[in-house]
Amino acid sequence: MKRIIYLSVILFAAGCSNKEKQNTAGGGWDVTVSGTVKFPNEAQVSIQELTPADNAKKDSLTVSSDGTYSRTIHLTEPGYFRFNFFNLQMVDVVLDKSNIELNVDGNDQAGAVEVKGSPDYDLIRSVQEKLQSFQMDPAVREIESQFQLAVQRNEQDLVTVLQGQYMDLHYLAYDSIIAGLESKPVNLGLINLLQGSTFEKDRYYPMYKKVAETAIAQMPTSIHVKQFSEMVQKMSITAIGVKAPEIEMPDPNGTVIKLSSLQGKYVLIDFWAKWCGPCRKENPNVVKAYKKFKGNGFEVFGVSLDRSKEDWVQAIQQDGLAWTHVSDLKYFESQAAIDYNINSIPFSVLVDPNGVIIAKNLRGSALEKKLNEVFRKKS
Numbered sequence: 001m002k003r004i005i006y007l008s009v010i011l012f013a014a015g016c017s018n019k020e021k022q023n024t025a026g027g028g029w030d031v032t033v034s035g036t037v038k039f040p041n042e043a044q045v046s047i048q049e050l051t052p053a054d055n056a057k058k059d060s061l062t063v064s065s066d067g068t069y070s071r072t073i074h075l076t077e078p079g080y081f082r083f084n085f086f087n088l089q090m091v092d093v094v095l096d097k098s099n100i101e102l103n104v105d106g107n108d109q110a111g112a113v114e115v116k117g118s119p120d121y122d123l124i125r126s127v128q129e130k131l132q133s134f135q136m137d138p139a140v141r142e143i144e145s146q147f148q149l150a151v152q153r154n155e156q157d158l159v160t161v162l163q164g165q166y167m168d169l170h171y172l173a174y175d176s177i178i179a180g181l182e183s184k185p186v187n188l189g190l191i192n193l194l195q196g197s198t199f200e201k202d203r204y205y206p207m208y209k210k211v212a213e214t215a216i217a218q219m220p221t222s223i224h225v226k227q228f229s230e231m232v233q234k235m236s237i238t239a240i241g242v243k244a245p246e247i248e249m250p251d252p253n254g255t256v257i258k259l260s261s262l263q264g265k266y267v268l269i270d271f272w273a274k275w276c277g278p279c280r281k282e283n284p285n286v287v288k289a290y291k292k293f294k295g296n297g298f299e300v301f302g303v304s305l306d307r308s309k310e311d312w313v314q315a316i317q318q319d320g321l322a323w324t325h326v327s328d329l330k331y332f333e334s335q336a337a338i339d340y341n342i343n344s345i346p347f348s349v350l351v352d353p354n355g356v357i358i359a360k361n362l363r364g365s366a367l368e369k370k371l372n373e374v375f376r377k378k379s
Helices: 119-136 138-152 156-181 188-195 205-218 223-238 277-296 309-319 335-339 366-378
Strands: 029-036 045-049 058-061 068-075 079-085 089-095 100-104 113-116 248-250 256-258 266-272 298-304 324-326 347-351 357-360
Touching (some): 029 089, 045 068, 058 068, 079 188, 089 188, 119 138, 119 156, 138 156, 156 188, 156 366, 188 205, 188 223, 205 223, 266 277, 266 366, 277 309, 277 366
Parallel strands (some): 298 324
Antiparallel strands (some): 029 068, 045 058, 045 079, 079 089, 100 113, 248 256, 266 347
């Protein structure tokens, strides 16, 4: 069952306020970070810009004996920065066009952190609170409890039902959070929030695309924006509504088969491998859907990321996967994995009779639910 991935309490803090600094003669602006350290130290606090660029900024500051400090940093664009308090506590923040107050313990990596004056930090905390609220929801906790019992008793049908119920609640909560983020200003704080693994990028692709386009227009020279934009561009390869890239590979007998040869049917393109535990656990759900809908014009096109033909064929037989299979046996260097921008499996896309992607990563009962919807509309 999918688990919540929490945002770090001290993830990043960014700021946009009406206290913008005037551009200096050399271009850019100054921003001040000040605060208190509960356990001051004689050592300096180092400041390191977090960027792959060669010209990353480095600075330092000294904490006064009363535990206070203040440092003004010159910026030419917003950026991620790490404040290293005496090699005992490190805090990452986003520096933008507003001053921030950063108060820390200074003696423990898990010590308290307080950020003031940053709307972006408040946004991240707000999202975190909503995720925690979802996790603590009595309905969610009850499903998780029943799920654990069903797994222990090997009640696979009940496991599938509970997975579906959990994901229904999951999407209800996450859709609401994303809807709230759509009205927020585009800055590095929002980009950082979207870049992580908290949100299902495929499901919310339209928002990712919109944020990337706005960010590029606002911060065209930012390497962080460029990286985000590149990630979104890769997402577009398998976005819902686009035609699935062609796949042309040999089957276990060595006969080359094209994905396009199945055009005219609804096809689940299923990336998997023998060594992939989650893939093998998902296979029974795919088998069930295949048996139920193959007479309606549904087909599965299995693409293995195995390295060994023996392993590949053995897993097909063991799991009873009676559909079309192809592989070049090149693991993640498989041409299909490259073309579909795959970094992990299981991964699947459902295409319509014209080869256009209509859904992605349908797990558990979600695949059967989607196919019921598709063929009900078709009839």
